[in-house]
Amino acid sequence: MVNLGDVFPNFDAETTIGPIKFHDWLGDSWGVLFSHPADFTPVCTTELARVVQLHPEFTKRGVKVIALSCDSVETxxxxxxxxxxxxxxxxxxxxxxLIADEDRKLATTLQMIDPDERDSDGIPLTARAVFVIDPKKKMRLSILYPATTGRNFDEILRVIDSLQLCDKHKVATPVDWKPQEHVMVQPTVSDEEVKTLFPLLTIVALPSGKNYIRKTPHP
Known part of the structure; x- marks a missing residue:
């Protein structure tokens, strides 16, 4: 199993653009790998189509996108x-x-098999996994949906915005945060550092008297 912060496996794969080695294909970019149960299936088609529509947004953020489905390159x-x-x-x-994973080898390696959803031969289908990988090839996000539930790719873009922002500044993003909204100063930032880094700081008063919710405008 790949944990957050681990280097993502550098696998070889056959794809619709030819054979690739994942790390070489990714280069210095961020990456999103998302998996699908099978070709010519309804939910998968809607998801892949949505990523086609959103592809300029991923490109704008320096993110390469690659999909996986358990069928052949020809299919x-x-x-x-x-x-x-x-x-x-x-x-x-x-x-x-699109990566071909007919033998489900990669799906098994990355532990994205849905045991409750099976094909006509009784073989478990690939679940709807999402992995976000940073330019250092480390996994920064992992979400695993069942085969029957389509994903929200606007949410995946939102998380990438948060990851990239928090890597650049000593902030964290609160619940339901959207780009350009206020963010929160990370707890590791000292009171002295805050004065220099975040002059427009707002501290939320709480019954405990602890000043741990420190808000600041989007950097």
């Missing part, structure tokens, strides 16, 4: 046109690669 390529039509951009080239 993936036949599926791409359906995805593009559903996304409403059939005339454009497909903006990101």
């Amino acid at each position: 993936h390529k036949k599926w791409l046109n359906d995805i593009q039509v559903y996304a409403g951009c059939a005339s454009e080239g497909f903006p990101y690669p």
Whole structure:
């Protein structure tokens, strides 16, 4: 199992853009790897189409996107046109690669098998995993959905915005935070440091008298 902060496995894979070695393909970019149970399935098609629509937003953040489904490259390529039509951009080239994982080797290695959802042969399907990997190849986010539940990719973008912001500044993002909203100063920042780094600080008064909720405008 890959834990947060671990270096993400550097696997070889066959994809719709040819063979890749994951770390080489990722380069110095952030990355999102998201998995799917099978090609030509309804929920998967809606998800892949949504990522086609959002691809410029991922690119703007320096994020490469790659999908995985437990079918062959040949089947993936036949599926791409359906995805593009559903996304409403059939005339454009497909903006990101799909990994073929017919033997479910990668899905098993990354522990993203859904034991309750099975194909017509009784084989467990790949769950809807999402992994966010930073430029140092470390895993920064892991979310595992069951095969029957589609993901919210606006939320994944929101988390990437938070990760990138908090890497750059000594802040954390509160519940339901959205870009440009106020953030919170990390507890490790001393009172002396706060005066220099966050001159527009607001301390929330609480019954405990402890000044641990320190808000500041988006850096």
